[in-house]
Amino acid sequence: MGITFEHAARLAPAASADQASRDETASSATAATSRRSLLKGGAALTLSFALPLTAGRALAQAADTAAPSNTFAPNAWLRITPDGKVTVVCGSAEMGQGVLTAIPMMVAEELDADWAQVSVEQAPADTAYNNPMFGMQATGGSTTVRAHWTPVRQAGAAARQMLVAAAAKQWQLDAASLRTERGQVLAPDGRKLGYGALVAEAARQPVPDKPALKDRKDFRIMGKPTRRLDSAAKINGTAKFGIDAKVDGMLVAVMARAPIAGAKPKAFDEGKAKAVKGVRKVIAIPSGVAVLADGYWAAKQGRDALGIEWDLGEHANLSSDKVSSTLEDGLQHATAIAREEGNVKDGAATSARRISAQYEVPYLAHACMEPLNCLAWVRGDEVTLWAGTQSQGPAQGILSQVAQVTPAKVKVNTLLLGGGFGRRFAPDFTIDATLLSKLSGSPVKLIYAREDDMAAGYYRPASRVRFEAGLDDKGQPRMLRAEVASPSIMAASGFMKIPDNGVDAMAVEGLADHPYTIPNQRIAYGRAEPGPQVWFWRSVGHSQNAFFIESFVDELAHAAKADPLKYRLALLDQQPRARGVLALAAEKAGWSRPAPKGRFRGLAVAESFGTYVAEVAEVSVGKDGAIKVHKVTAAVDCGQTVNPQTIARQIEGAVVYGLTAALYGRITFKDGKVEQSNFHDYPVLRMNEMPKVDVHIVQSDAAPGGIGEPGTPPIAPAVANAIFAATGKRLRQLPFDTEALKKA
Structure with a gap:
């Protein structure tokens, strides 16, 4: 690989509810009615993704976003602790395109942070992290840097201005006489204060509305080749992708998915699937038939044993x-x-x-190297999701309808994506996992076998x-x-x-x-x-x-x-x-x-x-x-x-x-x-x-x-x-x- 930089100036010349009701969880008329309603709602969402963009704009979970009292957190994008550590919060999904480094670089540049003290965290689903070009929290269209170019830089610049004001107050100097460099505020006489020492007073300063941004010629971090913040974790195996998610008591689901839009299961052998050691449940939902088991291999064998026959509907002759x-x-x-x-x-x-x-x-097909997956846990009126998804914001609104809860009760934990390419913007795998958890009463980790995703993909x-x-x-x-x-x-x-x-x-x-x-x-x-x-x-x-x-x-x-x-x-x-x-x-x-x-x-x-x-x-x-x-x-x-x-x-x-x-x-x-x-x-x-x-x-x-x-x-x-x-x-x-x- 070669990388060079050139100046532009010299270059530019002048499944059905009736079938699903056979599941053992539908043991009463009331439960069956509720289940049919749930499946119909899930079917509509699966087939049409028919939600307004505002549906994902749920209230933030205060427990997740509140900063400790000894932390300077002037906005949703960063916080600084007394030890001088800077944590940048990234609202975009990381699928290899580098946003977990780009967003921190943009914030740190305007903050004048010491890059060695900067780390990054994935944001929760929260409207504070809406993509300005989409109006919702989502990642796609090569928009992260260009959409956040001004907002996150302003977040860093505002924090820097507040830290300078805090130092000016402590030293009894004019803030205009001070400058910043690598996580420190410097006075004309040579005195220095690290950002960590200023967090308490900085937190008391007013947050500026439109802080001035740096001129490009003054950039110290942006525009420079920089090692990615997520590389080490990916190399040493500690990085968590969607498929790595685990919770106690979860079941693993593998689905026989409809092989073409509109197809429905005509017949399948539930008994043979359940005869596989480790298989616990067989559940039909609008997008196919799922086998839930203690682990992936048992679920996969159970899915294969279904011997499912499909009614391909109007597309039976597609070629x-x-x-x-x-x-x-x-x-x-x-x-x-x-x-x-x-x-x-x-x-x-x-x-x-x-x-x-x-x-x-x-x-x-998108052919993502990491198979599509999602871990969902529906508990009463709460839904918790662990997934590599490109659309956290819409997921809150969609899954609130699937699980019949309020959007504020849907918590989305965004994990790393082993390839997105637009495929993980789709809601199908999160809908299916949530439906299966709701219907089974257990946390469910759904994994689409590659064959199923390839055949019924987007x-x-x-x-x-x-x-x-x-x-x-x-x-x-x-x-x-x-x-x-x-x-x-x-x-x-x-x-x-x-x-x-x-x-x-x-x-x-x-x-x-x-x-x-x-x-x-x-x-x-x-x-x-x-x-x-x-x-x-x-x-x-x-x-x-x-x-x-x-x-x-x-x-x-x-x-x-x-x-x-x-x-x-x-x-x-x-x-x-x-x-x-x-x-x-x-x-x-x-x-x-x-x-x-x-x-x-x-x-x-x-x-x-x-x-x-x-x-x-x-x-x-x-x-x-x-x-x-x-x-x-x-x-x-x-x-x-x-x-x-x-x-x-x-x-x-x-x-x-x-x-x-x-x-x-x-x-x-x-x-x-x-x-x-x-x-x-x-x-x-x-x-x-x-x-x-x-x-x-x-x-x-x-x-x-x-x-x-x-x-x-x-x-x-x-x-x-x-x-x-x-x-x-x-x-x-x-x-x-x-x-x-x-x-x-």
Whole structure:
């Protein structure tokens, strides 16, 4: 891995209730009625996530948030104890993206803390930690740093101002004459007071409303490569992920989950499941049938023994061919206008040459390395949850309805996530665990077997696009028309609404707002719903749309007999940041020099989540069609930075994720069921396949952008364009068809 910093200035050119009632807990008419009501409520939440954003805004549990009397805690984000220790409280979920270090760095910078004295804690579910961009406590969309850029810095700055005021009072000096450095207040005459010695008096100072923030040139912590605060615990095994949660007396649950939306269990053998040693209960809930046991293996064996038969309902005949035909129908009815400029008919009429192409990508699973899990304990009118969840705030509101308690009675303990990618934003696993605890009367640790999550998971939508472009006699585009068909994530979410124009913004992001200057263009959306549940997936619509537009622009460059880099740069005359990262990536990759023998280069650029990323892939293609990505050179402009190490690692991880999708990722259907089940038939990139990744970060004064997702969109088109350079074969579908390359 290489990390460098560059200055932007030189780069930027001018289941049913009746079945469930068989469970032994429903022993009376009253209990059965209550249980049916509970299951119906759970079903509604499972299928629709139909809650307003304010539902998670429960009252904070005072016992969890109150600071000890000898602690200086001017706000929810930090506290300082008399020994000078600074604890920063992070409200975002940590899934490898580095927020447990980024948030403390932002607070500590403005506090002028001694970084060696800073530690971090995970916040409880509390409205004090709402994500300002979401209006609820949740983690996703690469928002943590950019959403909290001002609030948490103000929290640190306010505390610093109060500590200075406390020292000024003790020394009888003007506060303006004092300065701070590494956890100390310093007087002009050389006297020093550590923050710990000032906590009592600082706590008596008024909290400033809008404390002044540092100028970037004065940063001492932010912008510097910094070792992550959670690394040691992950290395020595003391870090607690969701799957590590334990309480006395808990049962472990494994579910046979509905294999497609709307499917219901037709028959299952409860007796065979209970015959497995250690199995305690079998409970049917709307999302499937759960086996509860003393441990995971017994529960898994019991689940396998159910011999469950499914009524697949309206999707019994779902197949991959039907998915494609539904997408094609969506293209034919793509009338919702996402972008329209000029007049595409006039542009077509004045074009010297027309180019058309069609691209398609399949459904994708998230394939989190840590299986989905949740430990729930419903006790009377209280619910306690231990989970690696991206949506603590919504969980309070949702689970209060599931368990029929008030939101204030739902306590969410957020543990580390072994991969999130949007999947752990979904509420299904927390709902199921809470239902099972409520119905069984025991704490229940639910673990989705990978096969069940893969088969009934929340997928990245399949999508298809049809392009037509008109080029003038110099090869420059006069017109671009694109129709895109895809299921709607906005509709599936349950908490977002498709606007009146009919355009799902996530289905067209990265396409409708592509950066290229083309005078006449029309981009339209056609909603297509083959049936499988869709959800947010790392970089969401950008993940497919960057592949679409960056591959097609490469086709235009080839038609114009132009260098792909120069062709793009000419079309990016109004996009200095996109142009800057593209030029930088090309320079660092040696674009102007021949690639090593047998290797070929392709490039792509994309903006997503406020960040610009360009990637150059160096690729070889074997005679057997095997694709090897040897090196990826990335240039990143994410505005002002917090931790460059995190940026580089996130780009590396995004390359892994995007390459996995490009080379292998595919969820297919036959006879209403998913054909993939685990990593043997849904492979992920192996260590020996990992390319060298060089990351170059642009020094920028722009507002911070996200970094967890923006590295994913450019990698598939960069590799596709390199494959074309190597073979002359244009691959317009993902994953790449190596059989087609044998014929190249």
